[in-house]
Amino acid sequence: MNDALAYILSDMRGPLSEGLIASGSLIISSVPFGLLLGFCLAVGCVYGGPLVSRLCRTFVVLVKGTPLLILLFILYFCLPTFGMTLSPFGASVLGFIMCNGAYTSEYIRGAILSVRSGQMLAARSLGMSRLQGVLYVVLPQAARRSLPGCSNEIIYLIKYSSLAYMLSFIELTGAGKMLASRSYRFTLVFSVVGIIYLCVVSVASFLFALLERKLEIPGFESKRK
Amino acid sequence: MNSITIILESLPNIAFGLFTTLGLVLAALTVGFLVGLPLGVAQVYGGSLVSWCVGVYVWFLRGLPNLVLLFLFSFGIFPLLGLDLPAFFVGATVLGLRSAAYQSQTFRGALLSVDPGQMQAARSLGMTRITAIRSIILPQALRIALPAWSNEYPILLTDSSVCYAIGVMEMLTRASFQVSRTSAPTPIYLATAAIFIMLNYLGMRGLHYIEKRCSIPGFGYR
Amino acid sequence: MMDTVLRVSDLRKSFGSEEVLKGVSFEVRRCDVKVFIGPSGTGKSTLLRCLNRLVEPDSGQVWLGGDEITHESDIDFVRRRMGMVFQNFYLFDHLTALRNVEIALLKVLKMTKAEARELAMFELGRVGMERFADKYPAELSGGQAQRVSIARALAMSPEVMLFDEPTSALDPELTGEVLDVMRSLASGGMTMLIVSHEMEFANSVAGEILFMEGGVIAERGTPGDIFSDDGGSYPRAQAFLSRIMKQA
Numbered sequence: 001m002n003d004a005l006a007y008i009l010s011d012m013r014g015p016l017s018e019g020l021i022a023s024g025s026l027i028i029s030s031v032p033f034g035l036l037l038g039f040c041l042a043v044g045c046v047y048g049g050p051l052v053s054r055l056c057r058t059f060v061v062l063v064k065g066t067p068l069l070i071l072l073f074i075l076y077f078c079l080p081t082f083g084m085t086l087s088p089f090g091a092s093v094l095g096f097i098m099c100n101g102a103y104t105s106e107y108i109r110g111a112i113l114s115v116r117s118g119q120m121l122a123a124r125s126l127g128m129s130r131l132q133g134v135l136y137v138v139l140p141q142a143a144r145r146s147l148p149g150c151s152n153e154i155i156y157l158i159k160y161s162s163l164a165y166m167l168s169f170i171e172l173t174g175a176g177k178m179l180a181s182r183s184y185r186f187t188l189v190f191s192v193v194g195i196i197y198l199c200v201v202s203v204a205s206f207l208f209a210l211l212e213r214k215l216e217i218p219g220f221e222s223k224r225k
Numbered sequence: 226m227n228s229i230t231i232i233l234e235s236l237p238n239i240a241f242g243l244f245t246t247l248g249l250v251l252a253a254l255t256v257g258f259l260v261g262l263p264l265g266v267a268q269v270y271g272g273s274l275v276s277w278c279v280g281v282y283v284w285f286l287r288g289l290p291n292l293v294l295l296f297l298f299s300f301g302i303f304p305l306l307g308l309d310l311p312a313f314f315v316g317a318t319v320l321g322l323r324s325a326a327y328q329s330q331t332f333r334g335a336l337l338s339v340d341p342g343q344m345q346a347a348r349s350l351g352m353t354r355i356t357a358i359r360s361i362i363l364p365q366a367l368r369i370a371l372p373a374w375s376n377e378y379p380i381l382l383t384d385s386s387v388c389y390a391i392g393v394m395e396m397l398t399r400a401s402f403q404v405s406r407t408s409a410p411t412p413i414y415l416a417t418a419a420i421f422i423m424l425n426y427l428g429m430r431g432l433h434y435i436e437k438r439c440s441i442p443g444f445g446y447r
Numbered sequence: 448m449m450d451t452v453l454r455v456s457d458l459r460k461s462f463g464s465e466e467v468l469k470g471v472s473f474e475v476r477r478c479d480v481k482v483f484i485g486p487s488g489t490g491k492s493t494l495l496r497c498l499n500r501l502v503e504p505d506s507g508q509v510w511l512g513g514d515e516i517t518h519e520s521d522i523d524f525v526r527r528r529m530g531m532v533f534q535n536f537y538l539f540d541h542l543t544a545l546r547n548v549e550i551a552l553l554k555v556l557k558m559t560k561a562e563a564r565e566l567a568m569f570e571l572g573r574v575g576m577e578r579f580a581d582k583y584p585a586e587l588s589g590g591q592a593q594r595v596s597i598a599r600a601l602a603m604s605p606e607v608m609l610f611d612e613p614t615s616a617l618d619p620e621l622t623g624e625v626l627d628v629m630r631s632l633a634s635g636g637m638t639m640l641i642v643s644h645e646m647e648f649a650n651s652v653a654g655e656i657l658f659m660e661g662g663v664i665a666e667r668g669t670p671g672d673i674f675s676d677d678g679g680s681y682p683r684a685q686a687f688l689s690r691i692m693k694q695a
Contacts, residue, residue, distance in 0.1 A: 067384075067421055069386045070414060074414045116536035127551065141541045159291070164389065173296070186304050198288040219584070220540055
């Protein structure tokens with residue numbers, strides 16, 4: 001027991017911390033762009049003309065239907081044949097952005113559609129242009145409604161960032177695997193790795209719940225179409 | 226055309242992986258249901274201690290990445306218990322336990338959304354709690370849960386490919402073998418992705434059909 | 448004739464194969480209060496929405512002031528001059544009452560924050576809702592919400608106010624406060640077009656009653672003429688009214 005504890009404190013700290021930072025860099029690079037992509041796809045699906053909305057739908061369906069790991073493999077192994085070689089980090093981030101964007105766009109799209117049509121009618125009757133109605137009335141409400149779904153997707157991303165290891169990018173899970181293989185203490189190492197993920201996910205969930213509470217508007221949630 | 230030949234050549238091998246993939250998904254769905262439904266019922270009707278325990282299980286299984294769970298069980302826990310299981314069983318177990326965590330919450334939500342008056346009516350007729358749950362609450366809850374439960378299918382389909390990491394011979398593993406054999410990643414991985422997209426689509430259509438068959442007129446509009 | 452605020456000529460509208468407006472024409476002068484009554488589904492709401500082109504008429508013309516607006520390309524600019532109050536109020540759910548009134552002032556009329564705030568508070572006061580300025584729509588009763596939506600439309604200083612069954616979605620006890628606001632608007636000289644089922648209110652406030660049936664204005668006259676018993680010249684309106692009164 002003491003032996004294990006000593007091992008945790010001395011040998012594991014270094015590699016696992018590096019791995020955690022690597023995971024963090026993956027997530028920080030992916031989340032903002034994933035949200036941005038999701039937003040653009042959702043707006044394209046709802047407000048784009050027939051061509052744009054069909055393109056956006058197709059992109060979303062294709063990316064949602066493809067397992068994330070396969071998407072990563074395609075980006076990392078197949079793109080070089082077209083002249084674009086991505087690093088493991090680059091391919092991972094690109095894949096996460098695409099996946100996060102596709103799933104997030106579904107939540108945002110649903111939220112936009114759930115804003116009652118009367119809101120737009122009232123905005124237009126006051127002389128607001130369609131753009132103003134969308135910007136000042138529909139989107140603020142849609143943003144609040146999509147918050148739970150989007151924060152879910154971000155947490156999903158925190159967990160699935162571990163797949164970057166399959167492209168040989170050493171983040172937290174990869175660091176753990178290497179550590180465990182060297183020391184043969186698989187259960188211990190992966191348990192610690194697991195606990196670290198649990199903590200990160202739990203803190204993130206808590207912060208998102210806080211954010212939702214802060215942005216709450218009385219009676220808003222119950223007003224559905 | 227070279228690409229077409231490569232795809233046609235590798236397809237049989239990859240197709241065998243199809244059975245493994247679907248096997249994983251089905252096994253996980255089943256384990257998830259058999260474990261998740263009782264957990265959900267226990268969480269709603271079992272009192273605060275039981276509810277808390279289920280909560281911890283769910284927190285654990287949902288908070289850990291798939292990959293870490295697979296490694297943990299495959300290299301750590303099972304060897305520790307002296308079990309030398311084939312990779313398929315490890316994968317099915319991990320995916321199943323994880324799915325059980327998610328499914329338990331789906332069932333919990335469905336159980337809670339059944340009108341409390343239903344239970345009152347059942348008890349007033351003299352039914353015991355268990356009979357009421359089995360005959361009155363569950364049939365309604367399961368119907369309510371069906372759309373959300375169907376979401377497990379595409380999720381498990383995606384997660385099955387992660388079992389590549391522990392060497393399960395599902396489609397992605399076989400595809401990557403073909404790639405190292407032919408050095409032609411593009412046609413093979415794209416074809417594999419296409420197969421998954423098809424599986425996704427067909428599965429959702431099938432589940433939709435089941436949903437329609439099971440629906441009761443006017444039910445579910447709350 | 449600068450006195451004519453609104454002129455409508457032969458307005459027609461079909462939805463699919465169903466012709467809802469079959470040639471509606473009338474004139475509205477400054478300070479007129481006209482109430483449209485009639486069976487449901489005769490196109491009264493559609494008529495109002497054709498006036499500010501929330502629904503595009505198939506043919507016919509509308510003049511606001513001296514300007515022909517049916518073929519006007521910048522319809523947003525025209526809509527500022529008409530205020531509309533909806534049956535379901537359609538307050539912006541994510542904004543407080545005050546912000547609901549302010550937002551169009553800021554974004555459409557481009558007022559400064561200070562100007563907008565002052566005007567918004569004034570209009571809220573006009574409808575008796577100044578104490579509820581910081582409440583969200585969900586926290587207001589139906590009557591309160593409808594009054595805020597009237598304030599929101601009034602704040603744009605429209606030339607004419609359009610009311611589409613403003614009290615139909617309200618519980619009976621709450622209609623009074625909204626009708627009172629509308630009464631004071633009328634006596635203040637606002638030009639108003641109202642679609643309503645509130646016959647007593649119409650009787651007391653309207654300058655003219657227009658009875659719509661079958662997509663046209665079937666009969667029109669002063670409240671005194673239409674509501675009085677010996678209405679031999681208004682048979683269809685009388686038939687409709689006696690049906691309604693019997694149910695009351």
